[in-house]
Amino acid sequence: MSARVILGVSGASGAILALECARVLARIGVEIDLTLSPMAERTLELEVGPEAQAELAALVSRVHPIRDLGASIASGSYPVMGMIVAPCSMRSLAAIAHGLDDNLLIRSAGVQLKERRPLILLAREAPLTQAHLRNMLAVTEMGGIILPPVPAFYLRPQTTLEIATQIAARAVDLLRLAPPQASAWTTP
Secondary structure, three states: OOOEEEEEEOOOOOOHHHHHHHHHHHHOOOEEEEEEOHHHHHHHHHHOOOOHHHHHHHHOOEEOOOOOOOOHHHOOOOOOOOEEEEEEOHHHHHHHHOOOOOOHHHHHHHHHHHOOOOEEEEEOOOOOOHHHHHHHHHHHHOOOEEOOOOOOHHHOOOOHHHHHHHHHHHHHHOOOOOOOOOOOOOOO
16 A cells, blocks of 8 residues: 545645645655645636646545545544645634634544644745734644745745745655655755
């Protein structure tokens, strides 16, 4: 059995991050269980294009409806290596921080925390309010990893796609499933 990871996609801006995470995971042979919010579907279309959701679905092993709280990924007995939420809205972050398991994305994230599996949240918002920071701290204290999608400027990226690919590779690297995928900083 190959490694399996959950990819959650919220409706925050930065939908390309979901697609790039899926591409990196697929490239290293990881099975992907996907769940995405209705706003994520809309954001994928608005930011990436009308074909984005179909392209994302083609990269994953299974797609789970966001309202299906009985899906396999809602259980701690379902064997996964962790979860990435890319992008992660402040609403999703708050729900995860406070255990408000009202949809499959939030429930699956909560399961990762309770099972002590990696949970990587590509939190998308700026500037941050005190509530955002407190929620980030709460998730971090529970074992989650907050990875704001900040460009690696030292790599001198030329395109938005290069930036998104590097951020996605960093998120995947935090799962420690394969040799590092992200380009590393080197001294001249």
